[in-house]
Amino acid sequence: xxxxxxxxxxxxxxxxxxxxxxxxxxxxxxxxxxxxxxxxxxxxxxxxxxxxxxxxxxxxxxxxxxxxxxxxxxxxxxxxxxxxxxxxxxxxxxxxxxxxxxxxxxxxxxxxxxxxxxxxxxxxxxxxxxxxxxxxxxxxxxxxxxxxxxxxxxxxxxxxxxxxxxxxxxxxxxxxxxxxxxxxxxxxxxxxxxxxxxxxxxxxxxxxxxxxxxxxxxxxxxxxxxxxxxxxxxxxxxxxxxxxxxxxxxxxxxxxxxxxxxxxxxxxxxxxxxxxxxxxxxxxxxxxxxxxxxxxxxxxxxxxxxxxxxxxxxxxxxxxxxxxxxxxxxxxxxxxxxxxxxxxxxxxxxxxxxxxxxxxxxxxxxxxxxxxx
Numbered sequence: 001x002x003x004x005x006x007x008x009x010x011x012x013x014x015x016x017x018x019x020x021x022x023x024x025x026x027x028x029x030x031x032x033x034x035x036x037x038x039x040x041x042x043x044x045x046x047x048x049x050x051x052x053x054x055x056x057x058x059x060x061x062x063x064x065x066x067x068x069x070x071x072x073x074x075x076x077x078x079x080x081x082x083x084x085x086x087x088x089x090x091x092x093x094x095x096x097x098x099x100x101x102x103x104x105x106x107x108x109x110x111x112x113x114x115x116x117x118x119x120x121x122x123x124x125x126x127x128x129x130x131x132x133x134x135x136x137x138x139x140x141x142x143x144x145x146x147x148x149x150x151x152x153x154x155x156x157x158x159x160x161x162x163x164x165x166x167x168x169x170x171x172x173x174x175x176x177x178x179x180x181x182x183x184x185x186x187x188x189x190x191x192x193x194x195x196x197x198x199x200x201x202x203x204x205x206x207x208x209x210x211x212x213x214x215x216x217x218x219x220x221x222x223x224x225x226x227x228x229x230x231x232x233x234x235x236x237x238x239x240x241x242x243x244x245x246x247x248x249x250x251x252x253x254x255x256x257x258x259x260x261x262x263x264x265x266x267x268x269x270x271x272x273x274x275x276x277x278x279x280x281x282x283x284x285x286x287x288x289x290x291x292x293x294x295x296x297x298x299x300x301x302x303x304x305x306x307x308x309x310x311x312x313x314x315x316x317x318x319x320x321x322x323x324x325x326x327x328x329x330x331x332x333x334x335x336x337x338x339x340x341x342x343x344x345x346x347x348x349x350x351x352x353x354x355x356x357x358x359x360x361x362x363x364x365x366x367x368x369x370x371x372x373x
Contacts, residue, residue: 025242026240026241026242026245027240027242027243028240028241028242028243028245028246029236029240029241030236030239030240030241033249034239034241034249035239046127046130046228046231047130047224047227047228047231049220049223049224049227049228050126050129050130050221050224050227050228051123051126051127052220052224053217053218053220053221053223053224054122054123054125054126054217054221055119055122055123055126056213056214056216056217056220057214057217057218057220057221058118058119058122059115059118059119059122060210060213060214060217061214062114062115062118062119063115063210064207064210066114066115067203067206069114070111073107073110073111074111076107077104077107077108077111080103080104080107081104084100084103130228167223167227170223171220171223174219175216175219178212178215178216178219179212179216182208182211182212182215186208193205272316275309275310275347276310276319276320276323278295278297278309278310279295279309279310279320279323279324279327279329280323280324280326280327280329281297281309282295282296282297282309282310282324282329283296283297283298283306283329283330283363283366283367284296284329284330284331284332284362284363284366285320285321285324285329285330285331285332286332286333286334286337286338286341286362287317287321287331287332287333287334287338288317288333288335288338288339289333289335290317290318291313291314291317292311292312292313292317292335292338292339292342293310293311293312293313293316293317293318293320293321293338294308294310294311294338294341294342294345295308295309295310295311295320295324295329296308296309296341296351296359296362296363297309298363303350304350305350305351305356306350306351306359306363307348307349307350307351308341308345308346308347308348308349308351309347309348310347311341311342311345311347313342330366330369330370332362332365332366334358334362337355337358337359337362340355341355341359
């Protein structure tokens with residue numbers, strides 16, 4: 001009969017364990033440790049739309065700012081090309097042509113450098129703003145599940161892939177709409193381009209292209225905010241933990257609650273034992289008289305002011321008074337002072353200035369009793 005009861009209880013315990021096991025329902029928010037581990041693995045809530053939006057906006061905006069500089073450098077480049085090509089005797093010279101190509105490449109890089117640098121800085125900032133500075137090479141490490149045909153098939157036809165396809169189609173439709181509106185409003189002005197100089201017509205057409213690109217960038221920025229919110233929601237959803245996982249992690253980092261409780265209990269016992277050992281060394285015990293007891297010691301050679309070496313309430317207060325009586329330590333009743341000392345001063349701390357007078361009077365009284373003064 002007892003064996004059956006024991007087996008039944010073990011079965012109930014096992015079922016209870018699996019009910020909230022590692023595969024239980026993930027309802028708890030991820031802990032900081034879980035988030036840190038995910039960051040180490042390169043798992044972040046990140047939207048590529050933010051990178052795209054910032055690159056489009058800042059690249060074309062920088063082009064618009066640096067147009068005078070770029071125009072001047074392009075003019076110099078063409079003058080340089082024509083001056084070199086005019087030297088027909090050296091065109092077929094290999095070293096001459098090599099220098100020609102190197103110089104043109106350098107001047108082309110000089111033209112594009114401001115925009116390229118801005119794009120590089122914007123690309124880094126866009127990533128740091130989203131995920132912070134957490135460089136890691138783990139996402140680049142090869143994983144066998146990535147080359148699995150079955151896993152690849154699941155990724156292609158997953159809900160995430162469908163959402164990405166839907167986003168791409170929506171972006172394409174909106175971009176086409178913006179381009180159509182921009183061209184449609186400008187196409188009526190095309191005949192006027194005939195009466196303009198080449199520079200004027202080129203500048204006007206360039207401004208239309210840049211303004212259209214900036215509008216597309218703003219569209220991407222709006223989409224980026226929506227997409228980032230969705231990515232963050234999905235990331236937090238995948239990062240959720242079951243109660244078992246939270247408990248297990250807590251035990252691994254902080255230790256089991258029962259063990260911690262025993263350690264705290266043992267530390268309290270050691271602290272109380274040390275405190276009770278200091279009671280016989282005290283000069284006076286100030287009491288409530290029944291609820292509070294505070295032991296004060298003043299060593300004129302070592303201490304500038306008196307210190308509290310022990311204190312307690314109720315049972316502990318009675319124990320302090322018993323030890324004091326056993327060791328002939330004077331006990332003085334002063335209700336307001338006992339309460340004030342207990343509430344404001346910790347064990348080992350000095351008496352605060354506002355209580356100097358009251359404590360000094362009691363110590364003087366005790367010293368007179370013991371003929372110390």
